[in-house]
Amino acid sequence: MTVELLDRKLLFVTGKGGVGKTTIAASLALLAAQQGRRTLVGEVDAKGNLADFFEVGPTAFKEREVSRNLWAMSMSTEDSLKEYLSLQLKIPLVARLGPLARTFDFVANAAPGVKEILTIGKFVWEVREHHYDLVVVDASATGHIIGQLAAPQSIQELVQVGLVRDQTDWMLDILGDPTRTGAVIVAAPEEMPVNETLELVTRLRDETVVDLAAVVANRVLPELFTRREEKIFERLPAAALAQAIGGPVQPLLDGAQLAVTLRRTRGVHLARLRRELPPEVPLLYVPYLFQRSHGARATHQVAEHLQEELT
Amino acid sequence: MAAKKNPAANTRSIEQLVAAKEIVIHCGSGGVGKTTTAAAVAAMAAVHHGGKVLVLTVDPARRLANALGLEAFGNSETQVPPAAFVKAGVEPRGELWVAMLDTKQSWDDLVTRHAPDRKTRESILANPLYQNITGRFVQSHDYIAMERLHEIHAAGTYDLIVVDTPPTRNAIDFLEAPERMADFFSSRLLRWLTVPSRSRVFSLASRPFYSVADRVLGSKFLEDIAEFFLLFQSMYDGFVERATAVNRTLEDKRTTFVVVSTLEAAPVHEAEFFIAALEQRGLHLGAVVLNKVLPSSFLEKGTTASARAMVSGAESLAGAVPASVGSPELVARVLREVGESFLNFQVVAKREADTRADLSTVPEVVATVPYFDRDITDLAGLLELGEQLWR
Numbered sequence: 001m002t003v004e005l006l007d008r009k010l011l012f013v014t015g016k017g018g019v020g021k022t023t024i025a026a027s028l029a030l031l032a033a034q035q036g037r038r039t040l041v042g043e044v045d046a047k048g049n050l051a052d053f054f055e056v057g058p059t060a061f062k063e064r065e066v067s068r069n070l071w072a073m074s075m076s077t078e079d080s081l082k083e084y085l086s087l088q089l090k091i092p093l094v095a096r097l098g099p100l101a102r103t104f105d106f107v108a109n110a111a112p113g114v115k116e117i118l119t120i121g122k123f124v125w126e127v128r129e130h131h132y133d134l135v136v137v138d139a140s141a142t143g144h145i146i147g148q149l150a151a152p153q154s155i156q157e158l159v160q161v162g163l164v165r166d167q168t169d170w171m172l173d174i175l176g177d178p179t180r181t182g183a184v185i186v187a188a189p190e191e192m193p194v195n196e197t198l199e200l201v202t203r204l205r206d207e208t209v210v211d212l213a214a215v216v217a218n219r220v221l222p223e224l225f226t227r228r229e230e231k232i233f234e235r236l237p238a239a240a241l242a243q244a245i246g247g248p249v250q251p252l253l254d255g256a257q258l259a260v261t262l263r264r265t266r267g268v269h270l271a272r273l274r275r276e277l278p279p280e281v282p283l284l285y286v287p288y289l290f291q292r293s294h295g296a297r298a299t300h301q302v303a304e305h306l307q308e309e310l311t
Numbered sequence: 312m313a314a315k316k317n318p319a320a321n322t323r324s325i326e327q328l329v330a331a332k333e334i335v336i337h338c339g340s341g342g343v344g345k346t347t348t349a350a351a352v353a354a355m356a357a358v359h360h361g362g363k364v365l366v367l368t369v370d371p372a373r374r375l376a377n378a379l380g381l382e383a384f385g386n387s388e389t390q391v392p393p394a395a396f397v398k399a400g401v402e403p404r405g406e407l408w409v410a411m412l413d414t415k416q417s418w419d420d421l422v423t424r425h426a427p428d429r430k431t432r433e434s435i436l437a438n439p440l441y442q443n444i445t446g447r448f449v450q451s452h453d454y455i456a457m458e459r460l461h462e463i464h465a466a467g468t469y470d471l472i473v474v475d476t477p478p479t480r481n482a483i484d485f486l487e488a489p490e491r492m493a494d495f496f497s498s499r500l501l502r503w504l505t506v507p508s509r510s511r512v513f514s515l516a517s518r519p520f521y522s523v524a525d526r527v528l529g530s531k532f533l534e535d536i537a538e539f540f541l542l543f544q545s546m547y548d549g550f551v552e553r554a555t556a557v558n559r560t561l562e563d564k565r566t567t568f569v570v571v572s573t574l575e576a577a578p579v580h581e582a583e584f585f586i587a588a589l590e591q592r593g594l595h596l597g598a599v600v601l602n603k604v605l606p607s608s609f610l611e612k613g614t615t616a617s618a619r620a621m622v623s624g625a626e627s628l629a630g631a632v633p634a635s636v637g638s639p640e641l642v643a644r645v646l647r648e649v650g651e652s653f654l655n656f657q658v659v660a661k662r663e664a665d666t667r668a669d670l671s672t673v674p675e676v677v678a679t680v681p682y683f684d685r686d687i688t689d690l691a692g693l694l695e696l697g698e699q700l701w702r
Binding site: 016017018019022049052113141143154157158159160161162163164165188190191192193222224225228229231232233235236237240241242243244245246247248249251252253254255256258259262265290291292293294 | 340341342343439440443477529532535573575576577578580606608609611612613614616617618620621624628630631632633636637641642644645646648649650652653655656657658659661662682686
């Protein structure tokens with residue numbers, strides 16, 4: 001690794017839906033904050049999930065401190081537009097805009113890339129202004145992330161003059177600087193998430209200026225047995241054991257068999273992920289957590305695992 | 312919801328549901344197995360019910376092709392080769408067809424269909440804004456998916472169309488897409504934009520928003536947009552009429568929705584949200600499919616005690632195992648591992664059962680699909696999954 005992951009200033013955490021993107025984003029942010037960095041974590045698809053990972057009330061566009069050194073927010077393109085207008089135009093326009101919602105609809109729908117640039121721009125701006133040591137973005141899923149990260153280029157192609165056009169240069173500077181900005185792709189060790197991860201690696205390189213900082217293999221199941229132990233497992237006498245215990249044993253053996261098989265099928269995909277990723281890209285492993293819930297407890301545990309992987 | 316249940320509710324299954332409908336739309340959050348589930352349902356229908364069955368996938372990941380014995384498939388409908396069924400050991404009563412939504416191509420087709428003349432059509436297709444909107448921005452997926460569905464259904468080629476919905480930010484986006492499209496083309500802003508520029512400046516330049524828009528985006532860009540929409544306006548009536556028709560297809564009694572979810576917190580949250588959204592819109596919720604559920608054996612009575620005993624008494628239990636199996640130390644280690652793994656998985660299984668109990672009060676049909684311990688790589692695998700769903 002040329003730059004330590006958490007020493008970058010801006011991390012976009014993406015991945016196929018359902019792989020635990022928000023968990024990883026929350027945990028990376030928590031880890032950075034624990035290490036003493038002023039950290040902002042922002043959720044792009046405002047489903048209100050992020051708050052659950054810190055056990056705090058709903059997050060809003062205005063960031064809130066959720067623990068020491070750690071602030072959380074959720075993206076609202078409408079609020080981002082308001083903030084942008086009041087910062088850039090330096091006139092108290094917001095009050096006069098009145099039905100902003102409608103006008104916003106126009107801007108967002110009619111002008112492609114505007115919604116995307118308002119989303120990305122807010123985070124890049126936080127970096128430019130040095131408000132935080134690290135900004136972690138719980139970004140969009142694989143299907144949408146390219147459109148967002150490539151928005152500055154799209155705007156440049158389409159818009160020749162105007163304020164928005166003027167903003168794209170410094171955004172591209174920060175986005176394209178691998179010492180400052182990186183993407184983190186989260187993958188589950190299953191076939192489709194691995195496929196999408198590998199596709200995204202190529203598209204990031206070809207269609208955006210953002211450097212791939214790391215790939216996280218999430219929910220990696222534990223290896224139960226060595227080869228020798230597995231041979232023993234296969235030959236365990238269920239009936240004799242049930243008698244010795246005085247209770248059901250077959251469900252236990254079935255359960256272990258499922259665990260072994262799942263681990264094995266997933267191992268194939270995990271191996272393929274490592275093999276087909278560019279060798280310089282770090283692959284971080286986070287184990288499957290056998291847990292009651294996905295709250296603050298899980299966020300802390302994942303942060304611990306990430307710390308081990310990063311040292 | 313309960314009031315809507317018919318007396319036969321308990322006997323209904325996905326098989327019956329699919330047999331009675333012409334369009335089955337699968338929805339749910341990403342990663343829950345929507346595409347695979349949709350393909351499995353379609354394959355089962357082709358095998359058991361017969362007729363022409365189409366599975367329309369909108370997933371850009373192009374995942375289905377291999378499992379269906381195809382190199383690839385695209386925007387046009389392709390038949391799954393009968394040989395793939397033979398290989399899977401079944402003789403289908405009907406045909407299975409697949410198509411993948413190519414957003415760009417579908418938009419182009421739409422423009423070609425609605426453009427009043429060749430000049431307008433070519434101007435639109437060559438317009439950089441048009442290319443950008445249709446090619447790069449995924450939101451345009453939502454509408455075009457529903458539009459394509461409507462088109463295929465109206466053509467009357469298939470007995471059953473099974474749809475896998477696009478990976479939207481928000482699962483209900485695509486339900487609202489036709490309406491949004493109609494709204495968009497009739498909005499005041501669009502009308503403003505397409506007023507000849509001289510009178511626009513005269514009448515509106517003093518209004519704050521337009522001057523802001525001008526400063527932010529630049530008047531040249533605004534003019535580009537205006538030109539684009541001016542071109543599009545010639546197709547306005549066709550578009551709005553079409554969007555209304557698409558909406559009618561979704562509301563039709565022959566259309567049903569299947570919500571797919573795993574029992575993880577986030578997808579369930581999304582599923583509940585979606586179920587509420589369907590009801591609010593008066594759309595038909597046919598079934599909920601719970602995918603990748605841990606087997607119920609993890610919750611069997613007495614297993615917790617057995618697992619604990621296996622962990623704590625591993626050494627003495629090893630005595631019950633013949634020496635030919637392995638050394639007592641190794642056997643004890645294996646037993647401990649088995650017990651511990653079971654207890655670990657049980658935590659998750661209990662959480663799932665809890666979530667499931669909350670969910671199952673909602674729909675008429677709930678199908679549970681256990682965790683598949685291997686990947687689905689061929690039609691036989693899809694049908695095996697289908698068997699689980701079917702009953």
